[in-house]
Amino acid sequence: MEVSIIEYEQQYAADFKRLNLEWLDKYSLTEEADLIVLNNPEKEILAIGGCIFLAKSQDKIVGSCALIPEAPQEYELAKMSVHTAFQGRGISKLLLERCLAEAVNKNVQRIFLLSNSQLRKALSLYEKYGFRHVPVTSTHYITADVMMEKLF
Incomplete structure (x- = not known):
């Protein structure tokens, strides 16, 4: 199975939303802040200088x-998702590595993420890539009980 990482295009909006709602709903974490972003990623991410990367296998977004920029040289890593049928194949690593490479290209000094303690596999992946747990400060997600950061 070959997987390529591509940049988001509007034609993939429904796939982006579907993939993220799949895991958010599974863990009962979907909230209004997610829906705002998922319903309009062009406005909420791309128009403010952010980027979205997609994993594509054959003709399917998986x-x-x-x-997402939050402050000068500071971005949030968000909306990491891999379709259930494609998990365990290293796709999250490919996506994360692409985001980290983009952060270097943008001269980002800090990436942070907000997550939930239920997502143990994801948290372990972030730790392997140098993210460290920090106290949860202000967050736009009610269910976020984990905050991690990586400094460059």
Whole structure:
């Protein structure tokens, strides 16, 4: 199975939303802040200088990840998702590596993420890539009980 990481295009909006709602709903984490972004990623991510990367296998979008600017040289890593049938194949690593490479290209000094303690596999992946747990400060997600950051 060959997987390529591509940049988001509007034609993939429904895939981006579907992939993220799949895991959010599975863990009962879907909230209004998610829906705002998922219903209009062009406005909420791309128009403010962010980026979205998608994992594509054959003609199917099977994963996603985004970088959303929060402050100068500071981005949120968000909307990391891999379709259930494609998990365990290293796709999250490919997406995360692409986001980290983009952060370097943008001269980002800090990436942070907000997550939930139920997502143990994801948290372990972030730790392997140098993200460290920090206290949860202000967040736009009610269910976020984990905050991690990576400094460059």
